[in-house]
Amino acid sequence: MHLPHPWPVLKGLLVTLLLSNAVYAIDLDISDEQSIKDAASTSAYAMMTYYKGNETGHIPGAFASKWWEGAALFLALLQYWHFTGDTTYNDNLRVGLEWQAGDDDYMPTNYSSYIGNDDQMFWGLAAMTAAELKFADATDVGDNYSWLSLAQGVFNSQIKRWDSTTCDGGLRWQIWTYESGYTMKNSISNGGLFQLAARLARYTETDTYANWAEKIWDWSVSSPLLSNSTWNVADSTETTNDCATQGNDQWSYNYGTYLMGAAYMYNYTNGSSVWLEAVDGLLNKTFEHFLNDDILEEKLCEPTEVCNDNEILFKGLVSSWLSFTALLVPSTYDTILPVLQTSGQAAAKSCTGHDNNTCGVRWYKSAYDGWIGMEEEISATNIFVANMIAFDTSAPVTSSTGGNSTSDPTAGENDTSTSTTESAITTGDKAGAGILTVVFVSSWVGLMTWTILGG
Ligand SMILES: *[C@@H]1O[C@H](CO)[C@@H](O)[C@H](O)[C@H]1NC(C)=O
Ligand SMILES: *[C@@H]1O[C@H](CO)[C@@H](O)[C@H](O)[C@H]1NC(C)=O
Ligand SMILES: *[C@@H]1O[C@H](CO)[C@@H](O)[C@H](O)[C@H]1NC(C)=O
Ligand SMILES: *[C@@H]1O[C@H](CO)[C@@H](O)[C@H](O)[C@H]1NC(C)=O
Ligand SMILES: *[C@@H]1O[C@H](CO)[C@@H](O)[C@H](O)[C@H]1NC(C)=O
Ligand SMILES: *[C@@H]1O[C@H](CO)[C@@H](O)[C@H](O)[C@H]1NC(C)=O
Ligand SMILES: *[C@@H]1O[C@H](CO)[C@@H](O)[C@H](O)[C@H]1NC(C)=O
Ligand SMILES: *[C@@H]1O[C@H](CO)[C@@H](O)[C@H](O)[C@H]1NC(C)=O
Ligand SMILES: *[C@@H]1O[C@H](CO)[C@@H](O)[C@H](O)[C@H]1NC(C)=O
Ligand SMILES: CC(=O)N[C@H]1CO[C@H](CO)[C@@H](O)[C@@H]1O
Numbered sequence: 001m002h003l004p005h006p007w008p009v010l011k012g013l014l015v016t017l018l019l020s021n022a023v024y025a026i027d028l029d030i031s032d033e034q035s036i037k038d039a040a041s042t043s044a045y046a047m048m049t050y051y052k053g054n055e056t057g058h059i060p061g062a063f064a065s066k067w068w069e070g071a072a073l074f075l076a077l078l079q080y081w082h083f084t085g086d087t088t089y090n091d092n093l094r095v096g097l098e099w100q101a102g103d104d105d106y107m108p109t110n111y112s113s114y115i116g117n118d119d120q121m122f123w124g125l126a127a128m129t130a131a132e133l134k135f136a137d138a139t140d141v142g143d144n145y146s147w148l149s150l151a152q153g154v155f156n157s158q159i160k161r162w163d164s165t166t167c168d169g170g171l172r173w174q175i176w177t178y179e180s181g182y183t184m185k186n187s188i189s190n191g192g193l194f195q196l197a198a199r200l201a202r203y204t205e206t207d208t209y210a211n212w213a214e215k216i217w218d219w220s221v222s223s224p225l226l227s228n229s230t231w232n233v234a235d236s237t238e239t240t241n242d243c244a245t246q247g248n249d250q251w252s253y254n255y256g257t258y259l260m261g262a263a264y265m266y267n268y269t270n271g272s273s274v275w276l277e278a279v280d281g282l283l284n285k286t287f288e289h290f291l292n293d294d295i296l297e298e299k300l301c302e303p304t305e306v307c308n309d310n311e312i313l314f315k316g317l318v319s320s321w322l323s324f325t326a327l328l329v330p331s332t333y334d335t336i337l338p339v340l341q342t343s344g345q346a347a348a349k350s351c352t353g354h355d356n357n358t359c360g361v362r363w364y365k366s367a368y369d370g371w372i373g374m375e376e377e378i379s380a381t382n383i384f385v386a387n388m389i390a391f392d393t394s395a396p397v398t399s400s401t402g403g404n405s406t407s408d409p410t411a412g413e414n415d416t417s418t419s420t421t422e423s424a425i426t427t428g429d430k431a432g433a434g435i436l437t438v439v440f441v442s443s444w445v446g447l448m449t450w451t452i453l454g455g
Helices: 008-020 033-048 069-084 090-099 117-132 147-159 187-204 207-222 252-268 273-290 309-328 330-350 374-390 427-440 444-454
Strands: 184-186 236-238
Touching (some): 033 069, 033 330, 033 374, 069 090, 069 117, 069 309, 069 374, 147 207, 184 187, 207 252, 252 273, 273 309, 330 374
Antiparallel strands (some): 184 236
């Protein structure tokens, strides 16, 4: 959790004080490669001050109360290393990505009883990114897993949870019946698996993955989650009424994950016009909904300053996904880069906090806004590094363009963490389930829902 934000009055005073002391600012020249690397180095350093996984008594890669955020941190580090060449954090990265690997499927037993599909999926995306950015496999160190097999392991364990007992398909948000989110099917879980499948298809050039990507896409379009005419992306839908209703909260990462998957499918199909239309439609809507003066903004929580840790990370993830989309669908490059640039410049101006370049939440303010936390630094790192596509268009590779991560198509096949076979749930069980869910307050969108509902 980030520190509670200061009281408005004090904060106003604080911001004034900080603004008057403009010595500590990330001085970013967006047209200068070294300047971008320096900005990323500053925010990555701040981001890593929150990482204790390499210290005695701490567990590599683990943030116990917010397990998925380890994946967000490592995603940012992978791209930081790739685009800047700075290897400072690579040991932490490698050890953490392996430590949380579970049985080659990112279902580590310490956390597997309350991991949601989306939580696991983000670790799968981190491993996929490692393969695509040619982060060397650690298979020659100890008995470690290859990055590609980890992504395959997540894919294999998740497709087994595909649930046709309700809504004619789709992945539930939660894996276990005792989690209240079990009755929900949502965009980040389905759009996340869609993205992972599309990336596996492109990297391995294997139709099995592409077929799954198509299947998940088609199901999403048939559900209230995704529209292929308006390109609206809803947050969730409910299995209890067979997906008749729509929870239409607008979050940038839901758009971003379908956009990213569509970009990979476009690239994998050597330029299919159907996927291009999807990319253009989703990109249009992403910009329509989440820009403020061409600066990325999480509209549902930033203006009222109610973003929780998860939500602070969304536009950072979207920054990365936009940068990859620009490379995979070259016709979008000239649309995407200017937005990354205005957002990056604004983010840098938000990094003037505490006399030590602390970055805030609301980039569009172009000034420090009083917030502080690992999530702010991760998102800032993401947007700085995303700007490196102006100088380096070499990412992401495939197994035939330089990627050499070892494939294991059977990884994760023995994972048994699936409870889609509906057991009769008694009223007693349901009451218990609700309580258990509260006790765990496990999955992060759960936290988000609590925050919003609870004010
Ligand atoms: C910046 O200062 C704040 C307030 O003292 C502190 O909490 C934070 O850890 C510092 N950040 C860095 C990167 O040193
Ligand atoms: C942990 O990693 C950080 C870099 O993120 C490094 O500065 C620190 O020295 C490392 N600590 C130990 C105990 O190795
Ligand atoms: C699980 O917890 C044990 C005990 O705290 C710890 O030693 C181990 O490293 C943890 N494993 C993971 C994957 O977090
Ligand atoms: C794969 O490529 C990386 C560099 O991109 C290299 O360090 C590694 O040794 C290669 N692995 C194999 C098995 O060839
Ligand atoms: C949109 O989705 C529907 C299925 O819901 C499908 O019949 C139609 O072909 C799709 N349109 C495009 C342009 O892909
Ligand atoms: C894309 O083009 C490459 C090279 O011509 C070809 O090998 C591959 O099969 C094509 N992929 C698809 C999905 O058509
Ligand atoms: C996206 O927006 C551009 C102009 O802003 C428009 O020309 C294009 O038709 C739109 N594409 C889709 C698929 O909506
Ligand atoms: C696929 O992506 C590569 C960059 O990784 C790019 O060079 C190529 O033009 C893209 N393919 C299509 C059909 O746009
Ligand atoms: C799955 O279990 C079977 C039977 O125990 C075993 O032969 C196989 O190697 C396992 N697969 C993986 C990927 O661990
Ligand atoms: C998942 C896994 O096998 N991790 C191993 C990676 O290698 C180190 C040794 O360097 C082992 O300690 C890990 O258990």
